[in-house]
Amino acid sequence: MTDAVADDLVEQARSSFEAGDFRRAHEAGQAALIKRPLDTQLLRLVGNAAMELGRDDGVELLERAVALAPEDPEAWSDLGRALVLEGRVTSAGEAFRRVIRLQPDDHDALIGIAHTAYLSGDPAAAITALRQAVERDSGDAAALRSLLAIYRREGMVQDALATARALAELRQDDVLAALDVGELALDLGLLDEASAVFGRLRANDEEPGHEVYALHALIDVELRRERWRRALDLAIDATRVDRLGTTTDVLAFVVARVFGATNRPAPDRPDVDRALAASRQEHRRMHEEGLVL
Amino acid sequence: MSSELTAAPRAAGPVEWTKCPSCDAFVYHKRLRRNLGVCPECNYHFRLPVQRRLEQLLDDDSFTDLSDEIQPLDVLSFADTKPYADRLADAQRKTGGREAAVYGTAEIDGHPVVVAAMDFAFVGGSMGSGVGEAVTRAAELALERRTPLLVIATSGGARMQEGCVSLMQMAKTSQAVARLHEEGILFVSLLTDPTYGGVTASFPTLGDILLSEPNSYIGFAGPKVIEQTIRQTLPEGFQTAEFLLDHGMLDLVEPRENLRQALRKLLELHSLAPVAGQPRKEIVARLPETEGRAPVTDPALLPARPAWDVVQLARHIDRPNTLEYVGYVFDDFQELAGDRLFDEDAAIVGGLARLGDLTVVLIGHQKGHTTSEMVERNFGMPNPEGYRKGMRLMRHAAKFGLPIVTLVDTPGAYPGLGAEERGQSIAIAQSIMEMSRLPVPTVTAVTGEGGSGGALALAVGDRVLMMENSYYSVISPEGCSTILFKDASQAPRAAEALRVTAPDLLRLGIMDAVVPEPEGGAHHDPADAAANLKTAIVTALRDLLPTPVDELLQRRYDRFRAFGTPGRQPVLPPPAEVP
Numbered sequence: 039m040t041d042a043v044a045d046d047l048v049e050q051a052r053s054s055f056e057a058g059d060f061r062r063a064h065e066a067g068q069a070a071l072i073k074r075p076l077d078t079q080l081l082r083l084v085g086n087a088a089m090e091l092g093r094d095d096g097v098e099l100l101e102r103a104v105a106l107a108p109e110d111p112e113a114w115s116d117l118g119r120a121l122v123l124e125g126r127v128t129s130a131g132e133a134f135r136r137v138i139r140l141q142p143d144d145h146d147a148l149i150g151i152a153h154t155a156y157l158s159g160d161p162a163a164a165i166t167a168l169r170q171a172v173e174r175d176s177g178d179a180a181a182l183r184s185l186l187a188i189y190r191r192e193g194m195v196q197d198a199l200a201t202a203r204a205l206a207e208l209r210q211d212d213v214l215a216a217l218d219v220g221e222l223a224l225d226l227g228l229l230d231e232a233s234a235v236f237g238r239l240r241a242n243d244e245e246p247g248h249e250v251y252a253l254h255a256l257i258d259v260e261l262r263r264e265r266w267r268r269a270l271d272l273a274i275d276a277t278r279v280d281r282l283g284t285t286t287d288v289l290a291f292v293v294a295r296v297f298g299a300t301n302r303p304a305p306d307r308p309d310v311d312r313a314l315a316a317s318r319q320e321h322r323r324m325h326e327e328g329l330v331l
Numbered sequence: 332m333s334s335e336l337t338a339a340p341r342a343a344g345p346v347e348w349t350k351c352p353s354c355d356a357f358v359y360h361k362r363l364r365r366n367l368g369v370c371p372e373c374n375y376h377f378r379l380p381v382q383r384r385l386e387q388l389l390d391d392d393s394f395t396d397l398s399d400e401i402q403p404l405d406v407l408s409f410a411d412t413k414p415y416a417d418r419l420a421d422a423q424r425k426t427g428g429r430e431a432a433v434y435g436t437a438e439i440d441g442h443p444v445v446v447a448a449m450d451f452a453f454v455g456g457s458m459g460s461g462v463g464e465a466v467t468r469a470a471e472l473a474l475e476r477r478t479p480l481l482v483i484a485t486s487g488g489a490r491m492q493e494g495c496v497s498l499m500q501m502a503k504t505s506q507a508v509a510r511l512h513e514e515g516i517l518f519v520s521l522l523t524d525p526t527y528g529g530v531t532a533s534f535p536t537l538g539d540i541l542l543s544e545p546n547s548y549i550g551f552a553g554p555k556v557i558e559q560t561i562r563q564t565l566p567e568g569f570q571t572a573e574f575l576l577d578h579g580m581l582d583l584v585e586p587r588e589n590l591r592q593a594l595r596k597l598l599e600l601h602s603l604a605p606v607a608g609q610p611r612k613e614i615v616a617r618l619p620e621t622e623g624r625a626p627v628t629d630p631a632l633l634p635a636r637p638a639w640d641v642v643q644l645a646r647h648i649d650r651p652n653t654l655e656y657v658g659y660v661f662d663d664f665q666e667l668a669g670d671r672l673f674d675e676d677a678a679i680v681g682g683l684a685r686l687g688d689l690t691v692v693l694i695g696h697q698k699g700h701t702t703s704e705m706v707e708r709n710f711g712m713p714n715p716e717g718y719r720k721g722m723r724l725m726r727h728a729a730k731f732g733l734p735i736v737t738l739v740d741t742p743g744a745y746p747g748l749g750a751e752e753r754g755q756s757i758a759i760a761q762s763i764m765e766m767s768r769l770p771v772p773t774v775t776a777v778t779g780e781g782g783s784g785g786a787l788a789l790a791v792g793d794r795v796l797m798m799e800n801s802y803y804s805v806i807s808p809e810g811c812s813t814i815l816f817k818d819a820s821q822a823p824r825a826a827e828a829l830r831v832t833a834p835d836l837l838r839l840g841i842m843d844a845v846v847p848e849p850e851g852g853a854h855h856d857p858a859d860a861a862a863n864l865k866t867a868i869v870t871a872l873r874d875l876l877p878t879p880v881d882e883l884l885q886r887r888y889d890r891f892r893a894f895g896t897p898g899r900q901p902v903l904p905p906p907a908e909v910p
Contacts, residue, residue, distance in 0.1 A: 055340045082339030092365060112338065119346060122359045125371060146346045153348045153357045180347060184357065187350050244413070244421070246455065283559035326352040327378050 044073040051083055060090040078107040082116050089120045096120050104133075111141040118150050127154040145175055152184065161192050172204075179209055186218055198222050206235075213243050213325045220255055221318060224262070233259045250280045251321035257288060258314040261307075266295045288313060351375055367587045376544050376587055378524055380426070381433060381450035384483055388521075388591050393438040394446065397468070401430050403461040406496045415492040422453045430461035431486070434469035436478075439591065442598035445473040448483035451525070458530050459490035463500025466534055470507035470518075479517035479598060484535035488528020501533035508537045515730050517601045519594065522549050522572070522581070539727060540597055540667065541581045543572035544590065549580075579669035579676075579716055596665055600683040603690040604731045611877035618873060619687030623859075623866035626796060626844035630834040633799065633845055639823035641832045642808055644800040645779045646742075649854035651861065652711075653680055653695030653738045656778065659861030660868065661686055661693065667727075669720060673753065676717030677708045678745070679789075681724040683733070686869065692728035694721045694789055695738030698779070711780075712745035715758035718788050722758075722765050729769050734876065736868055737789040739777040742807065744785030759788040766791035767887060772875035774868050776846060777801045778853075781831075793887050794871035795841065798860065799848040802831040803841065827906045839901055840893065843871075 051067035054060070067084035074080055085099030100117040107113050118133035131154035137147035148171040156164035168185040171178060182205040189198035202218035209215055216239045223232035233256065240252035253276035260269035273292045276285040287305045294304035305313075347360035353375035363370065367387055368377040379387070385394055409415040423429060431453035437446050447469035449456045456462075466482065473480035489497040511518050520538030522531075524547035531551055535541075543549060550570040558565055568574050572584045585593045605614045627633055644650070657664045661684035668675045681694040698711035705711075721737075728735045744755055766773065766789070775792030781803030797803060806814075808826035813819045830836065833845040846860075846867045853860035875883065893899040 052340060079337065079339045082341075086339060086341055112341075116339070116341065119361075122346070123362050123365065125362065149348070150346045153346075153359070156357060184348060184350075187355070187357075191355065246418075282553055282555040284555050286559055323352045326350065 041073075044070050048074075048080060051080070051087075055083055055087055060087040063087040064091060064093070076106055078103045078110060078113060081106070082113055085120065086116055089123055097124060097126075104136075108136075109140060111137045111144060111147075114140065115144065115147060118147065122150065122154060127157045130154045131158060143174065145171055145178070148174075149178075149181055149184075152181075156188060161188055164188055165192075176204070177208060179205060179212075182208065183214075190218075190222075195222055195225055199226060199228075211242060213239065214322065216242070217318065217322055217325070224255075224258065227262075229259050229263055245324070247279075247281070248321065248324075250276050250282075250285065251317055253279070254285070254288070254314050254317040255321075257292070258311075258318075261292075261310070261314075266292060270296050284313070284317065369587050374545070374586075376524065376546060378451055378485070380452055381428065381448045381483075384523070385433075385437070385446070385448055387587070388481075388483070388594060389437040389439060389444075389446070390441065395435045395437070396433055397435040397472070398429070398433040398465055401432070401434070401461050401465045401468075403430050403459050403490075404493070404496070406460065407492070407494050409492040409494070411492075418454065418492070426450060426452045428453055430465065431456045431458070432462040432465035434465045434472075436472070439481075439598055440595040442595065442602060443476075443478050444481045444598065445469050445476065445478050446481045446483070449485050449530075451485040451487075454490065455487035456485045456530070457487055457490035457497075458500050458533075459493040459497045460500060462486075462490075463497075463503050466500075466504045467507045470504070470511055470534075473516055473518075474507075474510055474514055477514070477516060479519060479601065480511060481594065482518070482520045482535055482538065483523060484520060484526045484530060485523045486526055486528070486530035488530055498529065501529050504534035505537060508534050512537075512539075512730065515732070517598075517731070519597055521590070521594075522547060524548050527551070527553060536580075539730070540583075541671075542583045542585060542590070542593060543575070543581055544587050545572060545584055547572040549575055576668055577675055579674045579720065580671060581669055582667040583665075593665075596663060597683075600663060600665060600685065600690045601731060603685060603688055604733050605689065605876070607732065614689065615873055615876050617688035618869050618876075619865075621862070621866040621869050623862035623864070624847045626846055626863075626867040626870060627799075628837070628844045630837040633834045633837070635834065636800075636832065637823070638802070638826035638829070638832050639808070641800050642802050642822075642826050644852045645802045647852060647854050648700055650740075650779050651853050651857040652699065652740060653693075653697045653778070655857055656695075656738055656861050656864060657684060657693060659858060660865040661691070664693070667724060670716045670723060672716065672719055674714065674716040676714050676720060678711050678713040678741070679717035679721055681721060686736075686872070689734070689872075691734045691736050692724050693736050693738070694724055695778075696741040696786075696789070698740060709745055711741045712743060713741065713785060713788075714745050714747070714750045715753045715755050718744075718758040718762045721789055722762050725762075725765055725769055728771050732771060734771055734872055735769065735773040735792075737773070737775045737792065739775060739781050739786045739790050739803075740779030740801075741782045741785045742780050743782035744788070759784045762788035763791055767891065768884065770880045770884065772872060772878070772883060773887075774871040774875070776864060776867065777803050777842075778864070782807065791887070791891065793875050793883060793890070794843050796844050796846055796867050796871065797833050797836060797842050798846045798853060798864070799833055800852050801833070802826070803836055804829050804831040830903060830906065835903060838903060 047066045047070035051063045055063035064084060064087040067080060070080055081099050081103035085096050088096030097120050100120050103113045104117050114133050114136040118130045121130035121133055131151055134147040134150035137144050148167045152164045152167035165188055168181055171181045182201055186198055186201040189201055199222040202222055206215040206219050216235050220232050220235040236252050236255040240249055253272055257269050257272045270292045273285060273289040277289055288310055290302050290304040291310045348357045349360050351358055351370040354373035356372040358370055368379050403419050405415050428450055432447060432449045434447040437444055447466045470480055518538045519540045520535045522535055522543045526549045548570050554565050554569055575581045576584050664682055664684040666680060666682040680697045683690055684693045696711045697708050699705040699708045744759060773792040774794045775790045777797040779801050783805055808822040811829055812821040812825040816825055836842040837845055846863050849856035849859040
């Protein structure tokens with residue numbers, strides 16, 4: 039193969055890759071590799087194309103690239119992505135750490151380190167990396183969301199609330215962020231804040247049928263405040279917009295608190311708390327589904 | 332001087348992660364997409380946008396979108412807290428689509444299909460005039476081109492903002508589907524999470540084949556409405572696809588990674604139906620060559636065994652069951668479940684299978700070999716749901732002109748309280764009647780126990796065969812012994828007196844031929860027994876396939892009309908004494 043032919047193949051591989059034709063890019067790149075087996079950029083191209091195609095040889099090609107160019111952060115970054123795509127999180131984390139050593143301000147590598155660390159059972163390292171990522175780019179909503187999720191799962195409620203507030207500030211129409219702030223405020227007994235957030239959510243969440251979820255959250259706040267009359271008003275409002283009848287038991291409980299026992303048996307407080315928590319959970323899930331794919 | 336890449340291009344954007352709403356694990360977004368939107372940690376199936384769904388199921392670049400004219404209509408000038416028109420504009424902006432459904436033509440592994448697919452992200456996939464129009468046009472196009480229709484459903488129900496016009500889409504789509512059924516066009520429906528309300532109660536559940544993904548929620552009323560109405564907590568998994576499968580409402584539930592393959596297989600099997608107008612000789616030529624021993628039609632050539640010995644062999648726990656014979660005799664078996672009414676009865680299995688290059692519908696009793704399997708399959712004793720599933724599959728065969736093979740092996744229909752409540756007798760009677768008028772060739776083989784009406788319900792065939800060591804009887808020998816011989820221990824005598832074995836049934840004309848078994852019985856060499864069975868079935872179909880439908884029906888009528896008719900019914904001499 040002449041250099042000219044190899045040049046053509048490389049160009050073909052590059053342009054095909056950029057056009058999203060990974061199959062052609064892989065074929066042309068593979069052919070060019072026969073002539074230039076030590077070309078790390080070509081190895082990266084073919085490796086990345088292989089990963090896009092779901093081929094087995096992607097990681098191997100990218101490993102060859104980093105072996106030939108161990109000081110190339112881009113090559114390590116490609117390898118990290120490929121490994122994480124294969125579900126090899128520990129190795130991926132190592133690759134991302136190499137990127138940071140070579141290029142300390144690489145935001146994506148920090149995000150990669152954080153998630154692979156968390157998946158490897160090291161939440162502290164995950165939090166550290168995400169904090170660094172957020173410090174460097176306070177507008178990264180995805181990083182804030184991951185940090186918030188990890189804080190919540192680790193029981194770091196105050197940190198979670200601060201992060202949720204930052205996210206809600208950044209994304210004012212983000213229902214999930216508002217839900218997080220509201221729930222965390224509720225957990226911490228910051229009932230005024232919870233009430234304000236769920237009140238805004240009631241107005242802002244325009245998905246059909248979602249007003250009832252905000253109302254349930256507001257009822258929860260009022261039950262904790264023991265403001266039974268206000269809870270009754272909200273329960274009546276919720277009943278009006280609740281076509282699934284999920285408020286009936288809550289209303290019966292509040293009515294019993296306000297007017298005393300009636301003929302209709304009212305549920306216990308723990309049952310009501312569970313129902314209201316389930317409502318929030320369902321609300322969250324509906325919006326979480328909308329975030330992906 | 333060679334030119335070199337200065338930097339390798341990279342397809343991926345930032346390294347995005349997403350949290351699985353089911354298990355809370357972080358999943359690399361790209362990995363999730365590669366995994367078809369299924370969480371690699373917990374197998375949770377994420378809801379898919381319509382484009383992603385089509386990409387996963389259809390051949391690359393094969394989809395031609397014909398939905399240009401599909402638009403929602405604001406027929407009521409509806410406004411709640413916001414005008415409907417504004418809500419539509421929001422949904423269009425959010426999803427990039429014009430409506431909650433698209434339709435067009437495509438291919439799946441080269442098989443042409445017309446597709447209508449819904450998008451839950453667009454106003455909850457609700458069905459208004461636009462969705463109804465897309466589905467109806469798809470059905471009409473499928474009819475015009477005589478191409479299978481694939482519907483991918485997901486919806487919260489009818490679209491309130493279009494009032495009764497929305498309700499009418501249920502009728503509009505259902506009548507379009509009815510035409511497909513009348514014309515014998517295949518309609519496969521994939522019900523995805525969630526599918527509810529007026530949509531579930533119209534076109535998607537009218538498919539010839541209904542399939543779904545694990546854990547998809549499908550129902551009419553939402554679970555909360557039901558809980559509030561009946562004031563009871565619903566069982567775990569209520570309204571999931573698996574729940575519906577268990578209750579006879581779905582044919583199959585396949586993980587997302589298998590869906591495309593399942594669709595391919597269904598299309599392939601239906602493409603191998605005998606084609607109307609095709610020369611009968613060509614259809615017959617699609618049957619496979621066989622190597623088994625020929626079926627026996629002369630009773631004198633059959634070994635004479637004590638009837639009771641035959642009964643024991645027929646009941647032997649290791650004797651091959653329907654699903655084993657299916658494995659040996661047929662290819663590409665695709666089991667189809669459910670009676671679409673009440674339950675999935677594992678005592679009867681059925682589905683599509685390939686015999687050479689010809690697809691047949693196969694239905695048979697299934698007993699199992701281990702205690703747990705026998706319990707699961709109720710020892711091969713069907714409830715009414717089993718027979719109703721059988722009838723559903725027979726109608727499927729009739730619709731597509733597929734020959735039917737039934738394998739009979741049951742002690743009898745299940746004598747239970749629930750079975751009676753749900754009409755056991757009626758189910759058996761209807762099955763017998765429907766079989767008698769099926770406009771397709773039907774071959775029956777009794778492979779083990781032929782227990783009375785429970786067996787006959789699957790045995791009104793054009794050709795009725797039995798394995799050498801099977802038996803067929805109006806009542807179990809034990810039952811007859813108790814009632815007529817007044818002594819339960821006289822079962823061997825009763826078996827002899829009832830003439831339940833192959834030679835006698837051949838002489839009586841109940842059987843047309845007997846399938847030889849290996850020495851010691853079918854369980855000694857199931858492969859050999861199955862080879863013989865295959866030869867017998869293929870031989871029968873070679874005779875039957877060239878027969879015009881009218882003649883087929885008349886001969887079947889005559890066959891069963893002759894039983895007990897003076898002058899036409901052979902009468903046997905007294906049996907040998909049992910010591």
